[in-house]
Amino acid sequence: MMNKETINREIVNRKTMMNESTMTTEELAKYIGEIVHIHGSIYKIRKMKGFSFVLLRTGREVVQCVAEQGIELPLEESCVEMEAEVVSEERSKLGFELHIQAIRVLSSPAAPSPIVINQKLVEASLENQLDFRPITLRNQKQRAIFKLQEGICRGFREFLYNHSFTEIHTPKLVKEGAEGGANIFGLNYFGQQAYLAQSPQFYKQMMVGVFERVFEIGPVFRAEKHDTSRHLNEYTSVDFEMGYIQSFEEIMKMEEEMLKYTFTFLQEHYRQELEILQIALPVIQSIPSISFREAKRKISKAYNRPIKDWEDFEPEEERLLYELFVKETGSEFVFVTHYPSAKRPFYAMDSEGNGGNGTSEAGQVEKLGSVTESFDLLFRGLEITTGGQRIHEYGKQLAKMKARNMNPEQFESYLMMHKHGMPPHGGLGLGLERFTCKLLGYENVRYTTLFPRDINRLVP
Amino acid sequence: MMNKETINREIVNRKTMMNESTMTTEELAKYIGEIVHIHGSIYKIRKMKGFSFVLLRTGREVVQCVAEQGIELPLEESCVEMEAEVVSEERSKLGFELHIQAIRVLSSPAAPSPIVINQKLVEASLENQLDFRPITLRNQKQRAIFKLQEGICRGFREFLYNHSFTEIHTPKLVKEGAEGGANIFGLNYFGQQAYLAQSPQFYKQMMVGVFERVFEIGPVFRAEKHDTSRHLNEYTSVDFEMGYIQSFEEIMKMEEEMLKYTFTFLQEHYRQELEILQIALPVIQSIPSISFREAKRKISKAYNRPIKDWEDFEPEEERLLYELFVKETGSEFVFVTHYPSAKRPFYAMDSEGNGGNGTSEAGQVEKLGSVTESFDLLFRGLEITTGGQRIHEYGKQLAKMKARNMNPEQFESYLMMHKHGMPPHGGLGLGLERFTCKLLGYENVRYTTLFPRDINRLVP
Numbered sequence: 001m002m003n004k005e006t007i008n009r010e011i012v013n014r015k016t017m018m019n020e021s022t023m024t025t026e027e028l029a030k031y032i033g034e035i036v037h038i039h040g041s042i043y044k045i046r047k048m049k050g051f052s053f054v055l056l057r058t059g060r061e062v063v064q065c066v067a068e069q070g071i072e073l074p075l076e077e078s079c080v081e082m083e084a085e086v087v088s089e090e091r092s093k094l095g096f097e098l099h100i101q102a103i104r105v106l107s108s109p110a111a112p113s114p115i116v117i118n119q120k121l122v123e124a125s126l127e128n129q130l131d132f133r134p135i136t137l138r139n140q141k142q143r144a145i146f147k148l149q150e151g152i153c154r155g156f157r158e159f160l161y162n163h164s165f166t167e168i169h170t171p172k173l174v175k176e177g178a179e180g181g182a183n184i185f186g187l188n189y190f191g192q193q194a195y196l197a198q199s200p201q202f203y204k205q206m207m208v209g210v211f212e213r214v215f216e217i218g219p220v221f222r223a224e225k226h227d228t229s230r231h232l233n234e235y236t237s238v239d240f241e242m243g244y245i246q247s248f249e250e251i252m253k254m255e256e257e258m259l260k261y262t263f264t265f266l267q268e269h270y271r272q273e274l275e276i277l278q279i280a281l282p283v284i285q286s287i288p289s290i291s292f293r294e295a296k297r298k299i300s301k302a303y304n305r306p307i308k309d310w311e312d313f314e315p316e317e318e319r320l321l322y323e324l325f326v327k328e329t330g331s332e333f334v335f336v337t338h339y340p341s342a343k344r345p346f347y348a349m350d351s352e353g354n355g356g357n358g359t360s361e362a363g364q365v366e367k368l369g370s371v372t373e374s375f376d377l378l379f380r381g382l383e384i385t386t387g388g389q390r391i392h393e394y395g396k397q398l399a400k401m402k403a404r405n406m407n408p409e410q411f412e413s414y415l416m417m418h419k420h421g422m423p424p425h426g427g428l429g430l431g432l433e434r435f436t437c438k439l440l441g442y443e444n445v446r447y448t449t450l451f452p453r454d455i456n457r458l459v460p
Numbered sequence: 461m462m463n464k465e466t467i468n469r470e471i472v473n474r475k476t477m478m479n480e481s482t483m484t485t486e487e488l489a490k491y492i493g494e495i496v497h498i499h500g501s502i503y504k505i506r507k508m509k510g511f512s513f514v515l516l517r518t519g520r521e522v523v524q525c526v527a528e529q530g531i532e533l534p535l536e537e538s539c540v541e542m543e544a545e546v547v548s549e550e551r552s553k554l555g556f557e558l559h560i561q562a563i564r565v566l567s568s569p570a571a572p573s574p575i576v577i578n579q580k581l582v583e584a585s586l587e588n589q590l591d592f593r594p595i596t597l598r599n600q601k602q603r604a605i606f607k608l609q610e611g612i613c614r615g616f617r618e619f620l621y622n623h624s625f626t627e628i629h630t631p632k633l634v635k636e637g638a639e640g641g642a643n644i645f646g647l648n649y650f651g652q653q654a655y656l657a658q659s660p661q662f663y664k665q666m667m668v669g670v671f672e673r674v675f676e677i678g679p680v681f682r683a684e685k686h687d688t689s690r691h692l693n694e695y696t697s698v699d700f701e702m703g704y705i706q707s708f709e710e711i712m713k714m715e716e717e718m719l720k721y722t723f724t725f726l727q728e729h730y731r732q733e734l735e736i737l738q739i740a741l742p743v744i745q746s747i748p749s750i751s752f753r754e755a756k757r758k759i760s761k762a763y764n765r766p767i768k769d770w771e772d773f774e775p776e777e778e779r780l781l782y783e784l785f786v787k788e789t790g791s792e793f794v795f796v797t798h799y800p801s802a803k804r805p806f807y808a809m810d811s812e813g814n815g816g817n818g819t820s821e822a823g824q825v826e827k828l829g830s831v832t833e834s835f836d837l838l839f840r841g842l843e844i845t846t847g848g849q850r851i852h853e854y855g856k857q858l859a860k861m862k863a864r865n866m867n868p869e870q871f872e873s874y875l876m877m878h879k880h881g882m883p884p885h886g887g888l889g890l891g892l893e894r895f896t897c898k899l900l901g902y903e904n905v906r907y908t909t910l911f912p913r914d915i916n917r918l919v920p
Contacts, residue, residue, distance in 0.1 A: 039704040041669075041881065059624050059672035077881035079704070106704070109881035110854035134666040134877045143670050150627045164519050167610045169696045169892070171911045172632065172679050173645075175918045185633075187647035187656075189693075190685070190915050196647075196656075203911060206594040206920070209501075210603050212519035218678060219632050225650070233649075236629045244499040244539070244566070394570035413920030417594045421501065421537035421569035432629070451631045451663060455650050458635045460666070460873030 025061050025094050031086040032096055042078045044118040054100065060147065062140050065098040077113060079106045126446060133451060133460050144276040145448055149436050151270040153217055155262030156238055165240055166211040170203035172219065176410060178202050179345055185223045196221035199429055202414045204241040205390060208425045209417045215240035227455050229444040230382060232433060234453040241427030248373040248389040251426050252335050255377060255385060256287050277440055282332045288325055289335035295321055310358045310368055311340045322381035334378050338371040346404050348372040349389040380438045387428025394418040485521050485554050491546040492556055502538045504578040514560065520607065522600050525558040537573060539566045586906060593911060593920050604736040605908055609896050611730040613677055615722030616698055625700055626671040630663035632679065636870060638662050639805055645683045656681035659889055662874045664701040665850060668885045669877045675700035687915050689904040690842060692893060694913040701887030708833040708849040711886050712795050715837060715845060716747050737900055742792045748785055749795035755781055770818045770828055771800045782841035794838050798831040806864050808832040809849040840898045847888025854878040
């Protein structure tokens with residue numbers, strides 16, 4: 001083994017201290033014929049006749065290195081510094097490989113990995129993978145999911161900054177839940193009852209009165225007891241809210257533009273992860289839209305299914321709607337609008353007119369309740385966004401709360417904004433993990449959640 | 461009042477639907493002599509002889525408008541659309557003003573503001589301001605604080621992306637606290653005891669094993685019962701963690717560069733907020749550093765104060781240290797290094813050698829405990845960052861936990877990373893609200909917290 005001091009300082013000094021540990025393959029390619037000094041983990045060793053292939057895992061890459069016989073190789077998952085020559089090699093995917101001159105071990109694992117992480121896929125049940133998450137995330141494909149997820153957030157943020165949205169940080173410890181219902185975690189806050197925010201809804205609306213357009217990307221908490229492939233008890237919500245809208249369709253338009261922008265952004269800056277994950281991003285022309293009740297009728301007709309529930313979709317119906325729209329329009333996204341008031345929160349703006357009629361399973365005509373200026377966005381058959389226009393007038397908000405037997409006094413600080421002037425406004429919340437899940441074609445949202453929280457899981 | 465249809469569509473159509481509500485003063489200045497269509501809130505009306513000044517609050521600006529007698533003016537805090545001529549006006553700060561042609565009221569407040577928000581400052585106690593936060597944030601100066609805070613986050617993020625850090629989202633619902641102690645909120649998680657994360661410490665370390673360099677900007681929760689000007693029970697923590705370091709000083713260097721970058725970023729992109737807040741950003745040449753015990757002795761000597769406690773600073777000492785360093789070096793930042801092990805968490809790496817000796821208040825020589833490879837950053841006398849190198853070797857981490865009578869079995873998923881190979885690494889956490897507070901010269905961190913949470917406050 002070589003002493004660290006013998007490292008070729010001339011080459012090393014070309015890179016600043018700051019970047020030394022994270023040279024990209026593109027940077028490395030500039031040093032063909034030269035010696036570089038590089039850090040990383042020993043991802044995989046493949047012994048050949050007279051030499052070994054050593055895969056070095058750096059911050060974003062896995063680089064193929066060659067070690068001649070005689071170079072003592074450390075264990076897999078050791079952290080090392082190495083001195084190596086960059087050698088042009090056509091057979092290598094990158095067009096070069098590193099010929100190791102010397103390795104210095106910075107740290108060694110105390111035990112071999114309990115689960116094989118250096119194959120293409122981690123071959124283990126999802127539960128098993130999650131149990132060993134701190135280790136399994138070191139797999140090249142698994143970490144690419146979360147690098148790409150970073151890119152999604154960056155794309156969203158860049159788009160929103162460009163459209164004059166202000167980023168905010170709102171409290172997660174709250175006195176009242178925004179979404180209502182029992183799906184809320186409670187805790188003792190210095191003797192007071194507090195809750196974990198189910199969404200930044202109240203706060204982002206208040207902030208529309210301040211900045212007109214705001215957004216937040218942060219955790220939200222839902223105490224839902226569902227144990228399904230699409231529910232999490234804590235997830236990352238991308239929320240935006242905008243004032244001075246003429247209709248909720250402007251919010252849909254904004255989301256459509258945000259998605260287009262982000263796909264372009266990923267194509268530009270996260271190409272290597274898209275390749276590792278073998279993902280072709282969907283192309284958005286214009287996202288089609290259909291009203292909730294029309295959608296109900298359309299599915300019923302196309303698949304000869306009676307409509308059991310005029311107020312909600314079954315998950316199967318969302319999937320069928322996707323099938324229909326892909327066939328008819330080619331779009332994997334579809335906006336569903338005008339959800340029934342009964343299923344939307346108290347701050348949702350009702351549409352004008354009554355709800356019209358529906359035909360029950362038994363063939364009877366029923367009078368349907370009113371609908372809201374709202375929408376969901378379905379992506380590949382899964383709801384990834386809920387949004388809509390909010391009530392901005394004080395009197396109307398009070399009236400709707402009273403009609404729902406809510407006590408406005410409990411919402412004094414929320415209603416303060418309505419009382420003292422709010423523009424027409426609306427917004428949406430998008431579940432980051434669900435969106436990533438559908439984008440990457442996984443069947444369970446836990447695959448695209450860094451450290452999932454569900455009814456059975458609180459660690460790691 | 462003018463019908464909306466009469467609005468000059470030719471001009472209006474120059475701007476896209478998306479940006480219409482958020483035209484900046486710079487954009488407006490391009491339309492001198494023309495008619496524009498603009499949205500906003502009526503911030504303030506000043507009646508003059510024969511006309512009125514109307515201040516229109518848009519997403520980021522307050523624009524002076526002039527309304528001739530005869531134009532019916534809505535209440536303050538009404539939300540309006542207006543058609544107005546952009547008129548060159550030297551006496552106006554912006555070099556122009558808007559001559560209102562027509563106003564359409566989109567919504568009116570139900571009651572006048574309970575607190576005067578349209579003066580330079582909101583003249584009310586801090587408590588009072590916070591009670592009416594959804595309204596008081598509409599004040600031009602107050603909202604500039606949070607626009608600037610957005611800029612700080614953007615600057616940090618941009619810097620970190622440029623230095624190959626990956627952004628992560630880690631869970632806030634956890635089974636074990638990272639910082640130890642009683643300052644942790646507990647809750648019932650489907651029958652299990654869970655806690656709210658005091659920091660993303662465990663998770664960001666795990667992710668160093670995956671991406672080498674990671675960061676997160678998100679909420680953290682501290683159940684501290686302190687009621688002081690610098691404590692919050694929920695705050696926004698800027699955390700980064702980096703692998704392959706040779707010493708904790710690389711982390712300090714990274715923070716120094718991040719701060720420099722961010723100040724330049726603010727100067728470029730948030731000039732108008734810096735002006736409203738009348739802030740001159742500090743100039744960082746190179747941040748001086750001093751060891752904790754040296755600092756103790758230095759303060760003791762300079763101010764003739766006996767050293768009562770060799771393990772911690774009193775807040776007054778932090779202030780005095782600031783005074784000394786400003787005088788000697790001109791720097792408003794100072795790094796304090798090598799904090800005593802006794803006051804640092806179990807994952808902090810100890811420095812080599814024993815702790816040396818100190819002299820007690822009574823003049824007796826005492827043997828001091830060991831110190832850690834750690835630092836705090838003090839800014840204008842307040843701790844804004846805690847950081848340091850972490851133990852990366854499994855055996856050493858186990859030993860330190862046992863020496864502290866901790867049960868390693870409770871930390872199985874945390875120790876998994878050490879067991880299966882981790883590079884030397886370290887990182888820091890910076891309190892966003894504290895940093896903003898000191899940067900803007902406020903005396904209480906609640907001024908720079910959007911919706912503060914303290915022992916007495918859970919609303920709004």
